[in-house]
Amino acid sequence: xxxxxxxxxxxxxxxxxxxxxxxxxxxxxxxxxxxxxxxxxxxxxxxxxxxxxxxxxxxxxxxxxxxxxxxxxxxxxxxxxxxxxxxxxxxxxxxxxxxxxxxxxxxxxxxxxxxxxxxxxxxxxxxxxxxxxxxxxxxxxxxxxxxxxxxxxxxxxxxxxxxxxxxxxxxxxxxxxxxxxxxxxxxxxxxxxxxxxxxxxxxxxxxxxxxxxxxxxxxxxxxxxxxxxxxxxxxxxxxxxxxxxxxxxxxxxxxxxxxxxxxxxxxxxxxxxxxxxxxxxxxxxxxxxxxxxxxxxxxxxxxxxxxxxxxxxxxxxxxxxxxxxxxxxxxxxxxxxxxxxxxxxxxxxxxxxxxxxxxxxxxxxxxxxxxxxxxxxxxxxxxxxxxxxxxxxxxxxxxxxxxxxxxxxxxxxxxxxxxxxxxxxxxxxxxxxxxxxxxxxxxxxxxxxxxxxxxxxxxxxxxxxxxxxxxxxxxxxxxxxxxxxxxxxxxxxxxxxxxxxxxxxxxxxxxxxx
Amino acid sequence: xxxxxxxxxxxxxxxxxxxxxxxxxxxxxxxxxxxxxxxxxxxxxxxxxxxxxxxxxxxxxxxxxxxxxxxxxxxxxxxxxxxxxxxxxxxxxxxxxxxxxxxxxxxxxxxxxxxxxxxxxxxxx
Numbered sequence: 001x002x003x004x005x006x007x008x009x010x011x012x013x014x015x016x017x018x019x020x021x022x023x024x025x026x027x028x029x030x031x032x033x034x035x036x037x038x039x040x041x042x043x044x045x046x047x048x049x050x051x052x053x054x055x056x057x058x059x060x061x062x063x064x065x066x067x068x069x070x071x072x073x074x075x076x077x078x079x080x081x082x083x084x085x086x087x088x089x090x091x092x093x094x095x096x097x098x099x100x101x102x103x104x105x106x107x108x109x110x111x112x113x114x115x116x117x118x119x120x121x122x123x124x125x126x127x128x129x130x131x132x133x134x135x136x137x138x139x140x141x142x143x144x145x146x147x148x149x150x151x152x153x154x155x156x157x158x159x160x161x162x163x164x165x166x167x168x169x170x171x172x173x174x175x176x177x178x179x180x181x182x183x184x185x186x187x188x189x190x191x192x193x194x195x196x197x198x199x200x201x202x203x204x205x206x207x208x209x210x211x212x213x214x215x216x217x218x219x220x221x222x223x224x225x226x227x228x229x230x231x232x233x234x235x236x237x238x239x240x241x242x243x244x245x246x247x248x249x250x251x252x253x254x255x256x257x258x259x260x261x262x263x264x265x266x267x268x269x270x271x272x273x274x275x276x277x278x279x280x281x282x283x284x285x286x287x288x289x290x291x292x293x294x295x296x297x298x299x300x301x302x303x304x305x306x307x308x309x310x311x312x313x314x315x316x317x318x319x320x321x322x323x324x325x326x327x328x329x330x331x332x333x334x335x336x337x338x339x340x341x342x343x344x345x346x347x348x349x350x351x352x353x354x355x356x357x358x359x360x361x362x363x364x365x366x367x368x369x370x371x372x373x374x375x376x377x378x379x380x381x382x383x384x385x386x387x388x389x390x391x392x393x394x395x396x397x398x399x400x401x402x403x404x405x406x407x408x409x410x411x412x413x414x415x416x417x418x419x420x421x422x423x424x425x426x427x428x429x430x431x432x433x434x435x436x437x438x439x440x441x442x443x444x445x446x447x448x449x450x451x452x453x454x455x456x457x458x459x460x461x462x463x464x465x466x467x468x469x470x471x472x473x474x475x476x477x478x479x480x481x482x483x484x485x486x487x488x489x490x491x492x493x494x495x496x497x498x499x500x501x502x503x504x505x506x507x508x509x510x511x512x513x514x
Numbered sequence: 515x516x517x518x519x520x521x522x523x524x525x526x527x528x529x530x531x532x533x534x535x536x537x538x539x540x541x542x543x544x545x546x547x548x549x550x551x552x553x554x555x556x557x558x559x560x561x562x563x564x565x566x567x568x569x570x571x572x573x574x575x576x577x578x579x580x581x582x583x584x585x586x587x588x589x590x591x592x593x594x595x596x597x598x599x600x601x602x603x604x605x606x607x608x609x610x611x612x613x614x615x616x617x618x619x620x621x622x623x624x625x626x627x628x629x630x631x632x633x634x635x636x637x638x639x
Contacts, residue, residue, distance in 0.1 A: 437578040443549045494577045495603070498554035 007488070010059055011505045014049035020056055047506065066488055068432055069282070074454065074462055078404045078435035078447025079172070079223060081253045081275035082282070088365055089278060089358035098357055103349040107324045114323035117306040117350060120360040121290075124271060127363075127371070129262025130292040133271075134301045136351040140250065143270025143289025144178035144217075146346045150268055150293060150300040151215045151244050152182060157300070162214035162243065166205060168197050170224060170439050172250055175217045184214055194397050195224035195441060197234060210241030219248040220264070221255070221402035223439040225382065225447075235265025244268060249289075252276045253451070254379055254402035257372030267294045276374075277359035288355040302346045303328025377452035378403040381459060385448055388463045392470035396442055403451070409444025410470055417473035417480050419444040424491060425472070425483035429465045516545035516638065519610045523625050524634035525586035532613065533625065538587055539613035540565075542574060545638045547609040550576040556598040556605065557583075558614060563591045565617060567624050572614070574605065587624045589617030 033041050051059075069075070075082040093099065101110055121133040137143040148165070155162045165179040168189045176186040187205060190198040197218070206213065216238045221227045228234065235245045247261040247269035253276045255261075261269050273288040274281040281287070293301060304327045328344075350356075363371065379402050386395065386405040393407035409419045423433035423446070435447040450459055473480050482491060522530040528546035532539040547553065555575040565571040565585040572583040593616040598604060604612040619625075629637060 440579055495552040495554055498575070498577055499602070 008059075009505060010049045010051065010056070013051050013055055013059060016050060018050045018052050020051060020053040073430055073432065074450075074458055075432040076434045076448045076450050076462070077432060078225075078406070078449040079250060079438065080281065080435065081250075081272070081403070081449060081451060082432075083253070083275065083278045083451050084453040085278055085280050085358070086362060086365065089361045092361045093354045093357050098353075101353070103353075111323055113353065114306050114325070116357055116360050117353075118308060118323055120356055120363070121306070123360070123363050124290055125292060127256065127260065128269060128271065128292045129260030130266075130269065131295040132298045132301060133290045133292040134305060135288065135290045135356050136302055136304075136346050136349075137270065137289040137291055138347055138351050139287040140270060140272040140275075140289045141174040141178055142287075142346065143272075143291050144174055144246075144248065145181055146289070146291045146302060147246055147268045147270050148178055148182040148184060148215065149302075149344070149346070150291065150297060151246065152184070153300040154244065154297060155214055160242070162212055164209055164212045165214055165246075166202065166216040166238070166243070168218065168222065170195060170222050170441055171217060171219060172223060172248060175219075175248060179217070187213075189216070191441065195222060195226050195439075196228050197222075197230070199230050199233060199237075202234060202237060206237055206241045210243070213238065213241055213243040215244045215246045215268075217246040217248055218266075219251055220261075221251050221404075223251075224397060224406050224441065225251070225254070225401040225404035225449075226397060226399075227254075227402055231264045239265065250275065251403065254375050254404075256374040256378075258375040262292075262294060267297060268292070273355055273359040278362040279355045279358045286352040286355055288352050288359065290351075302344050304345070304350065306350070374452050375403070378450070381450040381452060381454060382448070384456075385450060385459060385463060389466055392467055393446065394444075404447055404449035406439065406442065407444075407446045407448075408442040409446060410473055412470075412474065415473045415477045417477050419446045421480045421483060422446065422466075422469055422473075425469045425480045426465065427484040428486045429468075431462060431465065516543070516548050517610070518544070518631050518635055520631040522610075522631065523586065523628035524631065524637070525584065525628055526637060527582075527584040527586075529584060529586045530610070531586050531625065531628065532610075533619070533622075536619055536622075537592065538589060538617050538619050540571075540586060540615050540617060541613040542583070542605060542609055543634070544609045546581075547605045550574060550581060551578045552576055553602045553605045556602045556614060558594045558598065559591050561591050561594060565589060565591060565615070567621075567627075574602075583614065585617075586628055587617065587619055588621055589619045591615050592618050 070082050070084050098113060101113055107114060117135060121135060124133045125131060134146070137146045163184050164187050165184045166187050166189050167175045167179065168191060170191050179186050187209070189205060190201040192198050216234070218228070218231070218234070220231055238245055244267040245265055247266035249269050249271040252271060256276060268291065270289045270291045271277070273279045273290065279288065291301070304325050306323055307326045309322060309324045366374070382401055382403050382405045386401055389407065392411055394409055394411045396406070396408045410417060410422065419436045423436045426433050434449075437445055438447060439445055469480060484490060519530075522532050524530050524543060528543045530541055530543050553574055553576050557573040557575070559565065559571050563571075565588060567585055567588045569585055570582045571585045574581050574583060595612060595614055598612065598614065
């Protein structure tokens with residue numbers, strides 16, 4: 001992009017009175033703002049930018065060229081599973097028969113869509129080793145909240161008051177946030193130096209407050225990419241204290257096809273379809289965070305739900321609907337049940353159908369045999385990177401990792417080149433930066449998750465660049481510290497951005513421009 | 515490299531207490547500010563608030579992370595370092611000179627559970 005020509009904001013391109021379209025002559029002008037109650041009327045114009053169509057098209061086309069996605073290049077963002085989004089998913093989701101559906105359409109006119117819902121619920125339950133899934137939550141954290149609401153409803157149904165949630169200190173920040181939103185109190189479980197749960201500390205906490213523990217939330221493999229070797233012991237301890245085990249599905253990709261959260265003793269979990277099941281991730285969504293439960297907890301899942309009313313053996317040509325919608329206590333057009341205990345609603349209708357459809361297409365296109373390859377190949381790629389980079393990048397935890405590897409910055413700290421500098425320099429070489437400064441267990445965390453999609457050639461090229469940056473840090477540290485040099489915008493002042501964020505254009509605009 | 519100041523009491527979560535008579539000045543160590551990176555916001559309690567040893571009394575936000583402040587001792591807040599409201603970066607400039615809160619100690623024996631500078635140095639290794 002030519003920044004001189006095309007680097008302006010849309011507001012800076014605005015010229016008073018310039019238009020990109022005009023309303024048709026027969027446009028109904030009979031209604032005026034005078035009909036609106038005083039309180040709803042604007043006091044001043046909306047200050048929208050005024051541009052011609054060509055200017056608008058060029059502006060956004062040029063902006064879009066600055067975007068970086070999985071389709072542009074390697075995107076090794078740890079803990080995020082930036083998986084390739086197969087084109088067939090998009091083709092299926094774009095089919096008119098699906099894209100044209102209305103959420104209030106009668107069930108007997110959208111049996112195919114309901115079948116997709118139902119089958120995906122079944123597939124996820126099989127892959128997770130759980131009994132039943134709801135596809136309604138629209139994101140991972142939304143799934144966490146839904147799962148915790150299920151857990152809370154379960155304890156309430158048993159007339160138990162349990163308000164504490166145990167969360168390892170290595171957890172994703174969304175875990176304590178979801179617990180707090182659900183009205184539960186967070187208690188931190190310490191980690192050992194290898195990043196796994198300190199089982200002795202957990203035991204001590206359960207002895208102190210076991211009868212108040214509603215659940216323990218766990219990510220496995222954890223945020224350091226390490227499989228928790230004592231997971232069976234942990235789930236058993238929490239169950240004995242009367243708590244439920246919640247599985248954060250953020251890192252499910254490492255295990256897909258190899259082992260199942262249900263078999264490890266987890267009772268409730270969420271899956272990020274936008275991570276593990278190849279639907280687009282990032283850019284604000286849409287995401288999808290289905291929640292699954294073990295047998296005995298199904299009645300606490302939110303409504304509405306797609307249910308099978310007749311077996312699949314209905315004779316060919318039969319017109320009776322096979323799938324129907326169970327709205328529970330919730331009216332289809334409101335979400336009034338949201339504040340009460342389950343069965344309740346966690347949003348409008350059934351979550352993001354397009355995303356659900358893509359995830360189902362992904363599972364079907366891989367098939368049962370190939371799904372089993374996902375976890376092992378993702379793990380192989382991460383371990384290959386780990387072994388090839390550990391000469392230049394400090395590996396705080398040895399041994400096998402799962403789908404992602406965490407380094408603690410460069411081995412040679414004498415140059416003053418930080419993880420931030422390495423990440424910025426990667427942009428110069430055309431790569432998306434890995435996750436940095438998370439997990440918090442190390443000061444210079446640099447977390448790489450290659451996923452199973454990447455070829456050896458792509459990974460080797462990335463490794464070469466990482467070695468090159470490590471060499472630059474020694475020979476020309478200033479070059480790395482002042483990176484990026486080849487991007488449309490250079491090093492930004494993140495301190496100023498955090499301290500004095502400018503969140504609106506209008507403050508900086510002169511009144512004479514309005 | 516992180517600086518260490520002797521004569522202070524240190525906690526495992528990297529807060530220090532400088533004791534002057536019945537008062538304690540609580541801040542974060544130089545090691546802590548170094549690990550946090552550029553501090554952009556300090557969330558502090560108000561005067562007359564009670565703080566309890568081992569419990570959170572505020573937070574420090576940096577460009578890398580937000581970190582809870584854990585009270586190393588219990589007491590009543592008698593003063594907060596208001597300069598940090600506009601200039602949180604003072605913690606990066608000199609963490610020991612820029613304490614965060616001043617408390618009236620309610621139980622000076624709590625200091626016995628904290629580390630001296632030598633023990634704290636080892637803790638940071």
